[in-house]
Amino acid sequence: MLHTFVALVQDKPGALTRVASLFRRLNINIVSLTVGESERPDTSRMTIVADAPENAAHRIRASLYKLETTIDVDEVNRADAVVRELCLIKVAAGPNEPHGVRSRSQIFEFAQVFRARVVDLAPESVMLEMTGSASKIEGLLQVLRESDYVILEVSRTGRMAMRRGHHTSRVLKALGTHRLSPSDFPTLDPDALPEDETLPSQFDESEA
Amino acid sequence: MLKSNQTNQHPTLTGAEILWATLAGEGVTTVFGYPGGAILPIYDALRNFPSIHHVLVRHEQGASHMADGYARASGRPGVCMATSGPGATNLVTGLATAMLDSIPLIAITGQVSSKVLGSDAFQEVDITGITLPVTKHNFLVMRAEDIAPTLREAFQIATSGRPGPVLVDITKDAQQATTAFSFAAARPRPHRPHPMLKAESSSIRDAVELIQQSKKPVILAGHGIVESGAEAEVLAFAEAHQIPIASTLLGLGAIPAAHPLSLGMMGMHGESWVNNAIQQADLLLAFGMRFDDRVTGNLTRYAPNAKKIHVDIDPSEINKNVHADVALIGDLKEVLQLLLPLLNSHPERSEVSDARTQPQPSEWLRTIDASKGTAAVRDIINLPDNGHLYAAHVINDIWHEAAAAGRLEQTIIVTDVGQHQMWEAQYFKHEAPRSLITSGGLGTMGFALPAAIGAKAACPEKDVWVIAGDGGFQMTAAELSTIVQEDMAINIAVINNGFLGMVRQWQETFYDKNYSASPILSPDFVKLAAAHGIAGANVSKRPEVTPTVTKARTSNKPFLINFQVEKEDGVYPMIAPGAALHEMVRRPHRDPLLPNPEDE
Numbered sequence A: 001m002l003h004t005f006v007a008l009v010q011d012k013p014g015a016l017t018r019v020a021s022l023f024r025r026l027n028i029n030i031v032s033l034t035v036g037e038s039e040r041p042d043t044s045r046m047t048i049v050a051d052a053p054e055n056a057a058h059r060i061r062a063s064l065y066k067l068e069t070t071i072d073v074d075e076v077n078r079a080d081a082v083v084r085e086l087c088l089i090k091v092a093a094g095p096n097e098p099h100g101v102r103s104r105s106q107i108f109e110f111a112q113v114f115r116a117r118v119v120d121l122a123p124e125s126v127m128l129e130m131t132g133s134a135s136k137i138e139g140l141l142q143v144l145r146e147s148d149y150v151i152l153e154v155s156r157t158g159r160m161a162m163r164r165g166h167h168t169s170r171v172l173k174a175l176g177t178h179r180l181s182p183s184d185f186p187t188l189d190p191d192a193l194p195e196d197e198t199l200p201s202q203f204d205e206s207e208a
Numbered sequence B: 001m002l003k004s005n006q007t008n009q010h011p012t013l014t015g016a017e018i019l020w021a022t023l024a025g026e027g028v029t030t031v032f033g034y035p036g037g038a039i040l041p042i043y044d045a046l047r048n049f050p051s052i053h054h055v056l057v058r059h060e061q062g063a064s065h066m067a068d069g070y071a072r073a074s075g076r077p078g079v080c081m082a083t084s085g086p087g088a089t090n091l092v093t094g095l096a097t098a099m100l101d102s103i104p105l106i107a108i109t110g111q112v113s114s115k116v117l118g119s120d121a122f123q124e125v126d127i128t129g130i131t132l133p134v135t136k137h138n139f140l141v142m143r144a145e146d147i148a149p150t151l152r153e154a155f156q157i158a159t160s161g162r163p164g165p166v167l168v169d170i171t172k173d174a175q176q177a178t179t180a181f182s183f184a185a186a187r188p189r190p191h192r193p194h195p196m197l198k199a200e201s202s203s204i205r206d207a208v209e210l211i212q213q214s215k216k217p218v219i220l221a222g223h224g225i226v227e228s229g230a231e232a233e234v235l236a237f238a239e240a241h242q243i244p245i246a247s248t249l250l251g252l253g254a255i256p257a258a259h260p261l262s263l264g265m266m267g268m269h270g271e272s273w274v275n276n277a278i279q280q281a282d283l284l285l286a287f288g289m290r291f292d293d294r295v296t297g298n299l300t301r302y303a304p305n306a307k308k309i310h311v312d313i314d315p316s317e318i319n320k321n322v323h324a325d326v327a328l329i330g331d332l333k334e335v336l337q338l339l340l341p342l343l344n345s346h347p348e349r350s351e352v353s354d355a356r357t358q359p360q361p362s363e364w365l366r367t368i369d370a371s372k373g374t375a376a377v378r379d380i381i382n383l384p385d386n387g388h389l390y391a392a393h394v395i396n397d398i399w400h401e402a403a404a405a406g407r408l409e410q411t412i413i414v415t416d417v418g419q420h421q422m423w424e425a426q427y428f429k430h431e432a433p434r435s436l437i438t439s440g441g442l443g444t445m446g447f448a449l450p451a452a453i454g455a456k457a458a459c460p461e462k463d464v465w466v467i468a469g470d471g472g473f474q475m476t477a478a479e480l481s482t483i484v485q486e487d488m489a490i491n492i493a494v495i496n497n498g499f500l501g502m503v504r505q506w507q508e509t510f511y512d513k514n515y516s517a518s519p520i521l522s523p524d525f526v527k528l529a530a531a532h533g534i535a536g537a538n539v540s541k542r543p544e545v546t547p548t549v550t551k552a553r554t555s556n557k558p559f560l561i562n563f564q565v566e567k568e569d570g571v572y573p574m575i576a577p578g579a580a581l582h583e584m585v586r587r588p589h590r591d592p593l594l595p596n597p598e599d600e
């Protein structure tokens, strides 16, 4: 099953290698990994989607947290997070294509329905940009294929996830760390924590 | 050496000098290493730091094991260093050994100049890449001003939480550049906080409940007890609630073997009553151990009736191999300090506490005791007298000799890997923490001799024994020369059976006695020792064992004893791969004149 982890890591050379190497060591396949700057200086936020058995999530998360370059890790599911992916699609749309030049207007229609944008027009092709959940992107690709369009190129970023609501993570609290003052982690708001039944019991440690 | 900087009070030093000054500031007095081109500036600066003693090794693997042995014996981080390229790669086995046994270790490697980094320069190797999976963390330092903060952070990482090895790779130009140095200013930022439980937390409540309901509890004592310094708390806990204690290999010594609640070693070559107690238990209290496959046997049939309370500082160990009904993530000492008063306040338990003055063994303890019978001694007594020496006798006699001399608590045994290692664990009774040093997780042959040098450097007042097989001893025997150069009185017992014994035993049991590549020819070890100027003796008869051991121990010089032992002896009990913990293969009954003790 797919697990989505959001990790805050130090932006240092080799930080990505450490994360990738961890998954290789655990013998777990990374489905997608995105990384970029975060709201904090010298800190990147990664979204890692991994295919692993259901009971592996806790260990992956704890192992990620064990990396010295990791500041925080969260595991999110679709219910409590916004998950998005960016996709670029290049569709063949030249005069010699089966649909001829008229095909372009149909591609524009599809784009409108799927809230994709046309970002490039070339004599032989059209490029679409789409942001959305993975299933919506797959929907557009499927419609294009089923309508006999030739898809020349697809480039997807992989998923990015962000937990809904105020806080970003509860791993520190989950690990029982309450020596922190709230100012150390301004995003950590225990009162805003939603109940999450899917967390393994040892991470469920409430501060009673 | 210390030129004062005009612009501030901090002296200006070279990166190399900063390295030594930082090590000295961290309390380092001994470093194990081997020089080479990319680390020469550091070696050049060593003469300015007389408080640090450098031990020249014969192979960098030796340096890593010495730093490891130093850390295991003393509890302080060990430090090793090597040059770039081959020097650095030679450290890898030692780093992996320390990683798997959670040993705090600092490895410093020289690296080619930052200007040529990535160009396949002479002796350039990506050592931070290579050691990524076998270190807790590693650093590449390319500027002199980063050396002190990085090193101090390395010490913090190596020693905090679950300890482990940290490698710091320093380019040659960083060693040569100069910058202002202040030890205090290089203080690392506070580490990410380690987990702290509270008495009110629900998992503590759950644990208390499980403990109070349990009729057949067993404590599984692991290496974490020693790392946490929780020996007294574990003992207080066990005594207050009369809970028997089974030990992992690395947990031996954490609890005195002679303590009435101490059962002995569990696992693949653990004693039958220990493994049976675990299989019959209704509650396992795992204290700083990680349910390694060598201690659980077949996982699906492991302790089927027992609830498990797992106390570990590393959350990634929870539910890794064995499902924990209650996980207490934190420092064992702190967790037990939380638990102890909660349990004592319970009315039923306070009766038990009263019983401490007049111990009343519970039914559970009596059951375990009855299943023990004479098994503990009879394996040794019943070995047939065919004129050959048995390794079990040798090890038992070394123990008796130390005990008779009142030196037991002052003795450190450093074993290699193989049959002798398991016999040591079975027949040498460890009463003190850090009195057994052995490579458990990685099972690194060649570990014993260098690790013993590290142990002796840390504890010169102690009697340090190497117990090694004829195979493993040859892997790092070059370090005999280091012993002599360092003038260290280390005693060496080579258990010489002419085989890679543990391999031979597996071939005997599982490969139809096809002794493929397990017979091993050895040099005359006593002559080899003599070539180094080390005294030695050959022993092949039981009556010679104790006098020779005494001679070695009292010689105040290094001494090697080559024990010529029975060639095809086996370690028992033994659990075959895939078998459950209670399905032990017992020692074959060999003397037809004696009743078979297994028939009782």
Ligand SMILES: Cc1ncc(C[n+]2csc(CCOP(=O)(O)OP(=O)(O)O)c2C)c(N)n1
Pocket: B416, B417, B418, B419, B420, B421, B443, B444, B445, B446, B468, B469, B470, B471, B472, B473, B495, B497, B499, B500, B501, B502, B503
């Ligand atoms: C570096 C290394 N290589 C190989 C092994 C596999 N191995 C485990 S025990 C053993 C035999 C050890 O033989 P010896 O040193 O003579 O000790 P004995 O078992 O006879 O006591 C071997 C080869 C190992 N543990 N470590």
